[in-house]
Amino acid sequence: MNIASIVVDVPARQIDKPFDYLIPDHLIGVIQPGMRVIVPFGPRKIQGFVTGLKETSDYKQLKALIEPMDLTPVLNNELLALGDWLTETTLCYKISAYQVMIPPALKAKYEKKLKLSSTANLEELPFDIQSIFNNQDTVSWEEAVKLSSLSFLQKEAAEGNIEIQYIVKDRVKKKKLKAIYSLLSKEQLSFEKENLPAHVVKQKKVIDFFLHSDSPVEMRELLSALGVTTSVIKGLIQKKILAEMEIEVYRDPYEDRNFTRTEPLPLTEDQENSIRPILASIEENKNETFLLYGVTGSGKTEVYLQSIQKVLQDGKEAIVLVPEISLTPQMVRRFKGRFGDQVAVLHSGLSVGEKYDEWRKIQRQEVKVVVGARSAIFAPFQNLGIIIIDEEHETSYKQEENPKYHARDVAIQRSIKHNCPVVLGSATPSLDSYARAQKGVYKLLAMPKRMNNQSLPAVEIIDMREELRDGNRSMFSRTLLEKIKDRLEKKEQIVLFLNKRGHSSFVMCRDCGYVVNCHNCDISLTYHRFNQLMKCHYCGYEAAAPKHCPECNSEHIRYFGTGTQKVEEELSKILPEAKVIRMDVDTTSRKGSHEKLLDQFQEGQADILLGTQMIAKGLDFPNITLVGVLSADTMLHLPDFRSSEKTFQLLTQVSGRAGRHELEGEVVIQTYTPEHYSVELAGEQDYRKFYAQEMIVRKIHKYPPFYYISLITVSHEELLKAVSVTEKITAYIQSKLSKDSICLGPVASPIPRINNRYRYQCLIKYKREPELNKSLKKMLDNYQQEIISGGLQISVDVNPFILM
Ligand SMILES: Nc1ncnc2c1ncn2[C@@H]1O[C@H](COP(=O)(O)OP(=O)(O)OP(=O)(O)O)[C@@H](O)[C@H]1O
Ligand SMILES: [Zn+2]
Ligand SMILES: [Zn+2]
Numbered sequence: 001m002n003i004a005s006i007v008v009d010v011p012a013r014q015i016d017k018p019f020d021y022l023i024p025d026h027l028i029g030v031i032q033p034g035m036r037v038i039v040p041f042g043p044r045k046i047q048g049f050v051t052g053l054k055e056t057s058d059y060k061q062l063k064a065l066i067e068p069m070d071l072t073p074v075l076n077n078e079l080l081a082l083g084d085w086l087t088e089t090t091l092c093y094k095i096s097a098y099q100v101m102i103p104p105a106l107k108a109k110y111e112k113k114l115k116l117s118s119t120a121n122l123e124e125l126p127f128d129i130q131s132i133f134n135n136q137d138t139v140s141w142e143e144a145v146k147l148s149s150l151s152f153l154q155k156e157a158a159e160g161n162i163e164i165q166y167i168v169k170d171r172v173k174k175k176k177l178k179a180i181y182s183l184l185s186k187e188q189l190s191f192e193k194e195n196l197p198a199h200v201v202k203q204k205k206v207i208d209f210f211l212h213s214d215s216p217v218e219m220r221e222l223l224s225a226l227g228v229t230t231s232v233i234k235g236l237i238q239k240k241i242l243a244e245m246e247i248e249v250y251r252d253p254y255e256d257r258n259f260t261r262t263e264p265l266p267l268t269e270d271q272e273n274s275i276r277p278i279l280a281s282i283e284e285n286k287n288e289t290f291l292l293y294g295v296t297g298s299g300k301t302e303v304y305l306q307s308i309q310k311v312l313q314d315g316k317e318a319i320v321l322v323p324e325i326s327l328t329p330q331m332v333r334r335f336k337g338r339f340g341d342q343v344a345v346l347h348s349g350l351s352v353g354e355k356y357d358e359w360r361k362i363q364r365q366e367v368k369v370v371v372g373a374r375s376a377i378f379a380p381f382q383n384l385g386i387i388i389i390d391e392e393h394e395t396s397y398k399q400e401e402n403p404k405y406h407a408r409d410v411a412i413q414r415s416i417k418h419n420c421p422v423v424l425g426s427a428t429p430s431l432d433s434y435a436r437a438q439k440g441v442y443k444l445l446a447m448p449k450r451m452n453n454q455s456l457p458a459v460e461i462i463d464m465r466e467e468l469r470d471g472n473r474s475m476f477s478r479t480l481l482e483k484i485k486d487r488l489e490k491k492e493q494i495v496l497f498l499n500k501r502g503h504s505s506f507v508m509c510r511d512c513g514y515v516v517n518c519h520n521c522d523i524s525l526t527y528h529r530f531n532q533l534m535k536c537h538y539c540g541y542e543a544a545a546p547k548h549c550p551e552c553n554s555e556h557i558r559y560f561g562t563g564t565q566k567v568e569e570e571l572s573k574i575l576p577e578a579k580v581i582r583m584d585v586d587t588t589s590r591k592g593s594h595e596k597l598l599d600q601f602q603e604g605q606a607d608i609l610l611g612t613q614m615i616a617k618g619l620d621f622p623n624i625t626l627v628g629v630l631s632a633d634t635m636l637h638l639p640d641f642r643s644s645e646k647t648f649q650l651l652t653q654v655s656g657r658a659g660r661h662e663l664e665g666e667v668v669i670q671t672y673t674p675e676h677y678s679v680e681l682a683g684e685q686d687y688r689k690f691y692a693q694e695m696i697v698r699k700i701h702k703y704p705p706f707y708y709i710s711l712i713t714v715s716h717e718e719l720l721k722a723v724s725v726t727e728k729i730t731a732y733i734q735s736k737l738s739k740d741s742i743c744l745g746p747v748a749s750p751i752p753r754i755n756n757r758y759r760y761q762c763l764i765k766y767k768r769e770p771e772l773n774k775s776l777k778k779m780l781d782n783y784q785q786e787i788i789s790g791g792l793q794i795s796v797d798v799n800p801f802i803l804m
Contacts, residue, residue, distance in 0.1 A: 001023075001028070001053035001054060001055060002022065002023050002025075002028055002055070003020050003021070003022060003023065003053065003054050003055065003056065003057050003062065004020070004021050004022075004023050004031055004037070004050045004052070004053055004054075004065060005018035005019070005020055005050070005051045005052040005053070005054065006018055006019055006020075006021050006037060006039055006048040006049065006050055006051065006065065007019075007048055007049050007051055007094045007095055007098065008039060008041050008046055008047070008048040008095070009046050009047045009048060009095050009099075010041065010046065010095070011093045011095055011096060012093075012784075012788065013093070013780060013781055013784045013787075014784060016087075016093045016094055016095070017094070018051050018052070018094075019039075019041075019048075020054075020057040020058075020059055020062055021037075021039055021062055021063055021064060021065040022062040022063065022064040022065070023053075023064070023065060024064050024065070027065070027067070027068065030068060031050060031053070031065070031068055032050065032053070032072075032073050033050050033051060033052050033053060033073060033075075033077065033080060034049070034050065034073025034074060034075035034076055034077070034079070034080055035049075035050045035068050035069070035070045035072075035073045035074065036048065036049055036050075036068070036069040036070050036074060036106070037049075037050055037065050037066070037067065037068050037069060038065070038066040038067050038068075038069060039063070039065045039066060040063050040064075040066065045066060047069065048065075049075065049080075049095070049098045050073075051080055051094075072363075074102050074106060074363075074380075075098060075101060075102070075380070076380060076382060078382070078414070078417050078418075079101050079378065079380060080098075081417075082097075082101070082378075082410070082413060082414065082417075083097040083098050083101065084097075085413055086100070086403050086405055086410075087403075088773065089405075089409070089773070089798065090402070090403040090404050090405050090798060091773060091776055091777060091780070091796050091798065092402045092403035092404070093402070096402050096403050097403050100375070100378065100399075100403055100405075101378040101380075102359075102378075103352075103355050103356045103359040104352050104355065104356075105352045105353065105355065105356035106356070113138045113139065113140055113141060114132070114138065114139050114140075114141055114144040114153070114162055114163075115137060115138045115162065115163050116133060116137045116138070116161070116162055117160055117161060117162060117163050119160065120160070120161045120162070122135070122137075125156075125161055126156075128147075128148055128152065129156060129161065129162070131147065132144050132147045132148055176246045176247065177218050177219070177220070177246065177247055178218070178219040178220075178244055178245075178246060179216040179217060179218050179219060179244070179245050179246070179247040180216065180217055180218075180219055180222055180233060180237075180242050180243070180244055180245075181210075181215070181216035181217070181242065181243060181245060182210040182241065182242055182243075183240060183241060183242060183243050184241060186211060189207055189210060189211050189241070190211065192207060192239075192241055193207045193208070193211075202226075202228045202232045203232055203235060203236055205226055205228065206222070206226060206228060206232060206233065206236060206242070207236070207241065209222070209225070209226060210242070216245060216247060218247070219233070219244075259333055259336040259337045259340065260337055261337060261338075261340065262334075262337040262338050264302075264305065264306055264309065264338075265302055267302065267303075267306070268299065268449075268451070270294070270298065270299075270446075270447040270448070270449055271299055271302060271303050271447065273445070274292060274294070274303055274445040274446070274447055275303050275306055275307060277290065277443060277445065278290060278303070278307050278386075278421055278423060278445075279307065279310050281420075281421040282307065282310050282311055282314065282385055282386060282420065282421060283310075285419040285420065286419065286420075286421065287415050287416050287418075287419050287420060287421070288421045288422070288443060289412055289415070289421070289422045289423075289424065289436075289441070289442045289443070290421060290422070290423045290424065290442060290443045290444075290445050291392075291424050291425075291426075291429055291433050291434065291436070291437040291442040291443070291444050291445065292423055292424065292425040292426075292445045292447070293426065293427075293429050293434070293437075293444060293445065293446050293447070293687070294425065294426075294427060294445075294446070294447030294448075295427050295447065295448060295449070295450060295456060295656070295685070295687075296427045296450070296456070296652070296653065296655070296656025296657075296660075297450045297451055297454065297620075297656060297660040298427070298447040298448070298449060298450055298451065299447065299451050300390070300425045300427075300447065301334055301390075303423075303425075303447075304320060304388050304390070304423065304425070305334070305335070305338050307386055307388070307423065308320070308338075308339070308369060308386065308388075309338070309339075310385075311385030311386045311420075312339070312342065312368050312369070312385075314385055315383070316368075316383045316384060316385025316386075316420070317368045317369065317370075317381040317382075317383055317384050317385060318368065318369045318370075318384070318385060318386045318387070318388065319369075319370050319372075319376060319377060319379050319381065319384065319386075319387045319388070319411075320335065320369065320370065320371045320372070320376075320388045320390065321372065321373070321374065321376060321377060321387075321388065321389045321390065321397070321407055321411070322371060322372070322373065322390045322391065323373065323390075323391050323394040323396050323397070324347060324348055324373040324374070324396055325396075325613065325614045325616075326390075326391060327345075327347045327349075327371070327372070327373055328594070328595065328598065329595045329598075330598070330619075330620065331371070332345055332371060335369065335371045339368070339369050341367070342367050342368040342369055343367060343368075343369045343370070343371060344358040344359075344361045344362055344367040344369070344370045344371075344372075344379075345358060345370070345371050345372060346358050346359070346370060346371075346372030346373065346375065346376040346379070347372055347373045348373060349594075358370075359379075359380070362379050362380055362381060363380045365381075365382070373396075374396065374397055374399060374407045377407045377410045377411055377414070378410070383418070384414065384415070384418040384420050385418075385420050386420055386421055386422075386423065387411040387414065387415055387420065387421075387422045387423070388422075388423045388425065389407065389408060389411060389422070389423070389424050389425065390425050390426075391425070391426055392408060392424035392425060392426045392429065392430060392433060393426045393428055393429055393430035393433070393645075393649055395642075395646070395801045395802075398799075398801040400801070400802055404797050404798070404800075406799065406801075408424065408433075424442070427652060427653065427656060427687075428648065428649040428652045428653065428687055429687075430645070431645055431691065431694055431695065431698065431704070431705055432704055432705045434691055435695070435705040436705070450660070451660075454659065454660070454661075454664075455659075455664070456655070456656070456685050457627070457655055457656075457658040457659045457664070457665030457666055457667045458664075458665075458666050458667065459655055459666075459667040459668075459669060459682070459683040459684075459685065460479060460666070460667070460668050460669070460683075461632075461669045461671060461674045461679060461680070461683045462477040462479055462480065462668060462669065462670045462671070462674075463513075463671065463672075463674045464477060464513075464631075464670050464671060464672050465510070465511060465512060465513050465672055468510055468511060468556075469511070474570065474574070475566075475567060475570060475630060475631075476570070476574070476628075476630075476670075477668070477670050479668055480628045480668045480670065481574070483626055483628075483666065483668060484575065484578070484608070484626065484628070485575070487607070487625060487626045488575070488577070488578055488607055490625075491607075492623055492624075492625040492626070492663065493601070493604070493606075493607060493608075493609070493621065493623045493624045493625065493626075494607060494608045494609070494624070494625075494626045494627075494628065495608075495609045495611075495615060495619070495624055495626070495627045495628070495654070495657050495658070496567070496608055496609070496610045496611075496627075496628045496630060497611065497612075497615060497616060497627065497628065497629045497630065497654045498564050498567055498610070498611070498612055498630045498631065499612070499613070499629070499630075499631060499632070499634045499635050499650065506524045506525070506526065506527060506637035506638075507525065507527050507534055507545055507546070507557060507558065508557065508558070508633075508637070508672060509549035509551060509552065509554055509556060509557040510554070510556040510557070510558070510672070511549065511552055511554035511556050511557075512549060512551050512552040512554065513633075513671075513672035513673050514549050514550065514551040514552065514557070515633075515636075515637050515673070516534055516543075516545075516546065516550075518536035518541050519541060524636075524637035524638070524639065525541075525542075525543065525639075526639050526750065527545060532544060532545050533545065535748075536639070540747040540748060564582055564584045564610060564611065564612060565582075567610060567630065568580055568582050568610060571608070571610070578607045578608055579605065579606040579607050579608070580606060580607070580608045580609075580610055581597050581600060581601050581605075581606040581608070581609050581610065582610045582611065583597050583598075583609065583610070583611035583612070583614055583615055584611055584612045584614070594614070598619075601621070602621055604623070609624075613650070615654075615657075616650055616653045616654045616657075619657050620660055621657075621660075622660065622661035622662065622663065623663065624657055624658055624659070624660070624665065625658060625659055625663045625664065625665050625666065626658060626665070626666050626667075626668070627654055627655055627657050627658040627665070627666075627667045627668070628667075628668045628670070629651060629654055629655075629667070629668070629669045629670060629671075630670055631670060631671070631672075632647065632651055632669045632670060632671040632673075632679050632682075633647070633671050633672050633673050633676070633679070635647045635650065636673065636676060636678065636679075639750055639803070640802075640803060641698070641701065641703045641803075642801075644676075644677070644678040644694055644697070645678070645694060647676075647678045647679065647682070648678040648681060648682050648687075648690050648694075651669060651678075651679065651682035651683075652682050652685060652687070654667075655667040655669075655682070655685065669682070669683060677690065677693045677694075678690065678694075681693065702742065702765050703765070704799075706767075707742075707765040707766060707767055708765070708766055708767070708769075708799065709763060709764065709765050709766075709799065709800065710763075710764045710766075710772065710776070710796065710797065710798045710799070710800070711761060711762075711763055711764075711796070711797045711800040711803060712726075712729055712730075712733070712745075712761060712762045712763075712764070712776070712794065712795070712796050712797075713749055713759055713760070713761045713794070713795045713796075713797070714726045714729065714746075714759070714760050714761070714762075714792070714793070714794050715749075715757040715758060715759045715760075715792075715793045715794075715795075716757060716758060716790075716791060716792050716793070717757055717758070717791055718758070719758040721792070722757075722758040722759065722760045723746060723758075723760055725760075725783070725786075725792060725794075726745060726746035726760035726761065726762055727746050729746075729762060729779055729794075730743055730745045730746050730762045732775075732779055733762065733764060733775060733776070733779065736771065736772070736775040737764070737766065737769060737772075738766075738768075738769065740766070740767060740768075741764065741765060741766035741767070741769055742764070742765040742766070743762060743763075743764050743765075744762065744763040744764075744765070745760070745761055745762030745763060746760045746761070746762055747760065747761060747762075747763075748760055748761075749761045750803060757793070763803070773798070776796050776798075779794075780794060780796065
């Protein structure tokens, strides 16, 4: 096998395929599929992934690859195949599919440099060149371009005076530490110790240590354990008793933390019934997807833990996905507490180096479990026994950039290869998953009761319109305020939740709660402050913002929104004695601050935890007995067909923070639309009723799970160009669709201009279009030239979650 097929790192459509390269003799046997290599490509040297090896090629004059970047493959065969699948299902480039599966540290960074050619003599070159190089033989490309013109450089390069050099470098160095080990056997060590003069006590102490230790010891550790200085060790090294070496260490982000070991709990009946089919599936190597629908506080995590335990007993591995915001130390502790060092953790809070280290532990099979956010689904395990996705309804499992994959789909794809089960867990399953469970595509496992039969907290819905009518203009209803005061007296804790998404963007009447909706789409219009217009982002309808409420004629109609800071100020005015911890993007941007604030709250250093989405889930604190939702509706009016679903999920999750242990919990939800079914049913905490209601709405409006959707977004600096391309694409796609499918567009995107580029879109709704991806790909190929040279951008999102 002396030919390698290589996908090179040039994200462009005509290059999106493997190219054949010759493997130089000295590298035959070294180069393997899944390795990264440096190859010549045109005048450049770039990075590529080896996708396969072969004996013959259809091409005659093959270039030779230059060198490998890895000594072992970074992608195994399963992941290489998964890359092909990603390419087909999300319509991304092969290179993007491979890149997304490896840790960011491995993503090559090219440095482009301008170099004097070896034959050139600087003194004889034109003055301009001399001034660029300024007595050095290489300068950075940016610098050279700044000092000169491209055409001039081109001319000089043609004459052979200068050349371009590409330097590819890995971003991260492995972390190394000095370690000390013994060169002698135990007998020899004893002998040396006897022979040392009586007064060299410290050297004897060190030898003693190595008489009882077999492995190398980190220098720092040795010094502090024995209370000796480096000179003592150096002395022994000189005597050839000890030696020094470098060991690779992992940057363990949880290094200084001790995890108390936990034992499996005796399961409740619900848990027992849910885990049985999962264990059977593990036992029989069956590929099945389970939907574990368990109310908040029903003990889903224990089911995960004991399923993983079984997998580990069978010598296999487990992936656990958790949404980024609930990947808290509390969460990590639960897994590390049960499985200790067998657990690697991957989340965005880690430095690039830390992520790389965790990834390598997986690759070297030094760990058996990974707990991580979305991208951990690509963990390079080779013998998966289970994949668990907690809070499966979370939209953050969908990646919004290329490749636009959904972790749930990837999980199922991987589970097929590994013949293992997938467990999707949630207290508020996504409509899509629950519908699949209803149809029997997924197996439904239900845990309808809380631990120890604790009841779900009582929820009271407060109509803020009435508060206003009764003269209360504050952001706290009288009921909520009373209950807060009560908890402050009892020294119990309070969570106040402010939904910040959708800030200021819709128009609402404060007297009657009326929100201005689109005529055609049943979705709220978005307010544009600059021209006082309200617009529909689905169909393009627009109208002027009303001065009076069309419903009740009140003048109190305006765009809506409040910030956490404002709430904090108001709290300090009306309840100066209350200690408040505010958690939002501003207070948690520093590394570790998220954790610190939660710890403070858990230790009882504050009475009220005030925050946005990031406090909605995962918290399991015994002393929280009151949850207040300040404005339940802000998300309801986002231009998104999933807004009711998201509202219901969020309200249910937040409510679930109260009364999880001995103390009973209460929830107050403040709203301007108490009659909306997602608010009402969140109050009743009735998922099934909500599901039934929402399915009707989706069916009427032809949205998922009844229809699939795909979104094409076109952008260009010129408005007319964006429109005309979108028009052509829409017509083309429409001609390829069956009669039952719907193509909505062209219409301006919800965000019609970004960075001075105009954006237009076309939304496709369909039930069955097996050829759609092919047509979309063909359309992209067709515009390839304009995409490269004409500044056109076309993005295709198959199954989009954000329709902006
Ligand atoms: N079998 C058991 N016996 C005793 N306590 C248990 C058992 N299973 C779980 N618990 C405890 O019950 C509490 C709630 O469990 P857990 O947090 O796993 O619920 P959950 O279903 O994940 O809830 P949420 O969806 O709200 O995160 C935890 O404190 C957990 O330690
Ligand atoms: Zn009104
Ligand atoms: Zn509309």
